[in-house]
Amino acid sequence: MDAIEKKIVLKVENVSKNFGSVVALNDVSLDVYEDEVVGLVGDNGAGKSTLIKILSGVFPPDKGNLYLGGKKVHFKSPSDAQNKGVETVYQDLALCGNLDAVANLFIGREVCRNFLGLEILQKAEMDKQAADVLGRIGTNFPSVHEQVEYMSGGQRQAVALGRFVAWGQKLILLDEPTAALGVRETGHVLDLVAKTRKEKGVSMILISHNLQHVFQIADRIVVMRHGEVVGERLRSQTNPDEIVSLITGAVLVSQDLKEEITIANP
Amino acid sequence: MRDHGSKKIFRWVINNIVWIILIVIIVMFSITIPGFVSVGNYINIVYHSVFIGVLAIAVSYCLIGGNLDLSVESMAGFGAIVSAWLCGSSIFASGYQVNPYLGLLIVLGIGALLGSINAFFVLKLNINAFLVTLSTYIIVRGIAVLLTGGQGVSRLPDSFRWIDTIRLLDIPLMVYLMFIFYFVFQFVLRNTRFGRHIYIIGGNPTAAYNFGVNVKGVILRVFILSGMLAGFTGWLIAARTNGATPTSANGFLFETLAAVIIGGVSMTGGVGSLTGVIGGVILMSSIHSAINILAISPFVTEVVRGSLVLIAIVLDSLKRLLK
Numbered sequence A: 001m002d003a004i005e006k007k008i009v010l011k012v013e014n015v016s017k018n019f020g021s022v023v024a025l026n027d028v029s030l031d032v033y034e035d036e037v038v039g040l041v042g043d044n045g046a047g048k049s050t051l052i053k054i055l056s057g058v059f060p061p062d063k064g065n066l067y068l069g070g071k072k073v074h075f076k077s078p079s080d081a082q083n084k085g086v087e088t089v090y091q092d093l094a095l096c097g098n099l100d101a102v103a104n105l106f107i108g109r110e111v112c113r114n115f116l117g118l119e120i121l122q123k124a125e126m127d128k129q130a131a132d133v134l135g136r137i138g139t140n141f142p143s144v145h146e147q148v149e150y151m152s153g154g155q156r157q158a159v160a161l162g163r164f165v166a167w168g169q170k171l172i173l174l175d176e177p178t179a180a181l182g183v184r185e186t187g188h189v190l191d192l193v194a195k196t197r198k199e200k201g202v203s204m205i206l207i208s209h210n211l212q213h214v215f216q217i218a219d220r221i222v223v224m225r226h227g228e229v230v231g232e233r234l235r236s237q238t239n240p241d242e243i244v245s246l247i248t249g250a251v252l253v254s255q256d257l258k259e260e261i262t263i264a265n266p
Numbered sequence B: 001m002r003d004h005g006s007k008k009i010f011r012w013v014i015n016n017i018v019w020i021i022l023i024v025i026i027v028m029f030s031i032t033i034p035g036f037v038s039v040g041n042y043i044n045i046v047y048h049s050v051f052i053g054v055l056a057i058a059v060s061y062c063l064i065g066g067n068l069d070l071s072v073e074s075m076a077g078f079g080a081i082v083s084a085w086l087c088g089s090s091i092f093a094s095g096y097q098v099n100p101y102l103g104l105l106i107v108l109g110i111g112a113l114l115g116s117i118n119a120f121f122v123l124k125l126n127i128n129a130f131l132v133t134l135s136t137y138i139i140v141r142g143i144a145v146l147l148t149g150g151q152g153v154s155r156l157p158d159s160f161r162w163i164d165t166i167r168l169l170d171i172p173l174m175v176y177l178m179f180i181f182y183f184v185f186q187f188v189l190r191n192t193r194f195g196r197h198i199y200i201i202g203g204n205p206t207a208a209y210n211f212g213v214n215v216k217g218v219i220l221r222v223f224i225l226s227g228m229l230a231g232f233t234g235w236l237i238a239a240r241t242n243g244a245t246p247t248s249a250n251g252f253l254f255e256t257l258a259a260v261i262i263g264g265v266s267m268t269g270g271v272g273s274l275t276g277v278i279g280g281v282i283l284m285s286s287i288h289s290a291i292n293i294l295a296i297s298p299f300v301t302e303v304v305r306g307s308l309v310l311i312a313i314v315l316d317s318l319k320r321l322l323k
Helices: A048-055 A078-083 A101-105 A123-137 A153-167 A183-200 A211-217 A240-248 A254-264 B002-015 B017-032 B039-047 B050-064 B072-087 B100-124 B129-148 B158-165 B173-191 B193-203 B205-210 B215-241 B252-262 B274-294 B298-321
Strands: A008-019 A022-033 A037-042 A063-068 A071-073 A086-089 A112-115 A118-121 A171-175 A203-207 A220-225 A228-234
Touching (some): A037 A211, A037 A240, A101 A123, A101 B193, A118 B173, A118 B193, A123 A153, A183 A203, A183 A211, A203 A211, A220 A240, A228 A240, B002 B017, B002 B298, B017 B252, B039 B173, B050 B072, B050 B173, B050 B215, B050 B252, B050 B274, B072 B100, B072 B129, B072 B252, B100 B129, B100 B158, B173 B193
Parallel strands (some): A037 A203
Antiparallel strands (some): A008 A063, A063 A071, A220 A228
16 A cells, blocks of 8 residues: 555644633544645634644643654644744744844744854854745845835745745644735745745645635645544545535534545555 | 835934934034033033933843833832942941942842842733832832831942042043943844844744744843843942932933833834934933033923923834834
């Protein structure tokens, strides 16, 4: 079987998470394979964001395990997750408007040299790396040293995405990356996701409300409802109508879930 | 495009407004006020800005990181009375005097402790820094009065006062010290990871956390630094006034805040630099000096200062409207 040859990058095993009496995630298991884009869909409150926050190290699961590249991991913080190769792009783009593009690209990973106990920023080195990354994205910047808050929407988007182009190693989590964007910028983002994937062969999880986008770039679609995974489909073997019915719960599919998964990973 | 250009010019003007106001005011005072134009008076203006100057560094660091520290004034007052008390005439009339440098160390330690208490309430109990430091501002002032029974200490040894009494080119050493502080702290703010993290946290604390910045660690260090700078200011006050009273540094808070805001540090965090703040500090001191020379009622000072702060805040929000 080919399925055995493809390596699992991320394995989520029986993960549960409660907030007080609210069950946000209930026994969720999920595999992401090498060089694969998984679309994670579901209605509001289905548990997608909770899952992403666990995967990006914002908080730990109550129960269950995470494996990255076959090794069991506990993310102590977002920076811990980043150091282990998981990069996240947040829906609000999470930029510091008061800083320039270069500073934003390097938030939390500033290039420094120790001098008399002070960690001195290596600005020239960061400028060089930033020029390279922003060049690859292909957006024009009048000046990379202008404050991000004075930039256009597309330029800000490019800076936010620059982080994953530059730092994404094993797994990139895209949490509604197009939620706040116009049509043109959205197209740009989807192109960039496809391009990055081709160049780096990195796996991704894409959360989106827009099924059209999911169908455009995901290889496999995972549907969540009420904190549980209720279905997995290969993009080539499903259609938007079926996914919508899974999201809303119009069809009950749990009985043949196991079969679905084996089919889903040829 | 022309619109874009004029916006840029306007932005530049607003970012450097403090220096424009300072130059205009000094020229105006120099022309209209007899006795204002003299090297001695200019030195005096800078000399009298030292305390506010050092406190303004502390408040700027806190504000750029997104927190207000109102307690600097009473921490400075506490530092002044404690260092005068330890190193001055005698402790409990025992005849024993603490070495001035040991006194400084103790005062810095107290400042660090008070700063970490502020940080504890802000970070662990998640209380707004304004409310926390407003409380400690009042409490620390109260403790100073309580401990001393309202009594001041005067007559400090020369070994304590050299930082004020020794002059280089007719300028007291503490003036040089203030400028060295500005140089060093501006460098740290702009060129080190710690300084960069302060700006990131002030700009977007969620992004800072998500991207792996140790938000709590940085804020803790900023509050400790603020307390130590305030304690150090107290030590300088004791040296200058040859002693201290429990009300030393009274009224410094408002003047410091005014200098910091006019100097371009935004109340919303993440914006400003010490190169502007030093301008604000000297501006406040110049106005002080003019009012002194003219022997105008001190109450006018308050009106002028208050109006300046208001203007600065309006300019700050204009800047944000222009985005």
